[in-house]
Amino acid sequence: MSTPLVKTKIVLALTLVLASVTVLLTGCVATAALPSYETAKAETNAAIRAVADHVPDTVDELMREGDPYVCGDMLDSSGEDRPIFYTGNLDLRQPEGFDPERFIDELPEKLGKDFEVVPRHPIEGVLAVSLNAHSHGGARLSVTAGTSDSGPYVYIIGMSRCAQPIPPTVAEAPLPDYDAVRREALAAAREVAATLPRRVQTMRHDSLPTKCDDVVDPFSAFAPVRYQGGLEYDVSDDFDGEKYLEELPTLLGDDFDVIPRLVPDIVPKVDIVAHRHGDAALTLSVWPYGDVFISMYSQCADGATVDR
CATH class of the missing domain: 3.30.2030 (TBP-like)
Structure with missing residues (x-):
């Protein structure tokens, strides 16, 4: 589904899907008690914010929180009794002179060992890195940086670990x-x-x-x-x-x-x-x-x- 953002944003969200869908489909088999949805959401938002803290010169930002999706089937948003996961994204507008390539290259080292770099399918012309936030419940992040018609940006998309379904x-x-x-x-x-x-x-x-x-x-x-x-x-x-x-x-x-x-x-x-x-x-x-x-x-x- 397409957003009202510039066409660049469509590429960014698709990047996350390509990078994460295999992990998502295989990584949601519960081996322990599932956290509540609110816990998984808080973990993921904290992971997103931890990345945002390394973009100190942000001019403007917009956070969006999506509806939950069913674990193992991200095309289904009707949880019923099945585990679900949280999705959220953060758009960080940057000042002129921001270097997207340098930011992506240096980000993993700045974040430290609690954020593991996950291999992803490269897309020509897109500067991005996928991360597993171990210290934040294993939330999966896709971080993209670049320049659009409205200026430089950093775009962070997060998916939580699987959580308990939301009771009616x-x-x-x-x-x-x-x-x-x-x-x-x-x-x-x-x-x-x-x-x-x-x-x-x-x-x-x-x-x-x-x-x-x-x-x-x-x-x-x-x-x-x-x-x-x-x-x-x-x-x-x-x-x-x-x-x-x-x-x-x-x-x-x-x-x-x-x-x-x-x-x-x-x-x-x-x-x-x-x-x-x-x-x-x-x-x-x-x-x-x-x-x-x-x-x-x-x-x-x-x-x-x-x-x-």
Whole structure:
């Protein structure tokens, strides 16, 4: 899945995947009790920060924390009862004069023996090193440095060791009606769509109520459900999707969290949480030739309120 960052970032995230997927698929067989997800997350963030501490002249930085993925299958984010791992990345903007090649060459020695260099597939024109942070739970890091249109940068991506699955939340109050969460999700999607220039809605998709595994509802005899749907729009042929995604957080304001995808797809997309609309979750995808698709996922609702 592609991010709203410059195209360089797509290469960087792909570098991590190529370097780490073999280790990930073979390294998640539990030989001891798994840590909690929060512990694994804290270990990985600490490892990322330990690398960042060796970039003292950073001009600006942006930290992103991704959703958990299932160990052994990084294309699956539905943990259920299977071990999961944390992903996070840190973008560190550097001043002019920063030497990316020197930084990558010197980093392993600066970090010391607690960070082991892991062999990786070299990619022409990409300066990078993969690391195993032994003192931080064995977190895997990919550190890339270079220069993009916006200047020099250091980009750190981290994956944690496998952790315990996150148990579902037990609702402390009755869940909302299904129709209410459906309306909230639709309202959120239309508010996001209103930021698109010269848009024309071409299609709306609605699914049947979907099982909601992340919440246990002790107030109802029915399993919780959520609404899923989508809105499709045409925009002008000169629509600049990457620029639009970069500007989207400003366009939407503080009531929306815009979260770039950590691992890129062919199609640029971001995830959005609409706090003012019941925390409905949206995914906005920018397709070639002027097509934009907004997927909607409501919060969990009382399964008893669905028309049957």
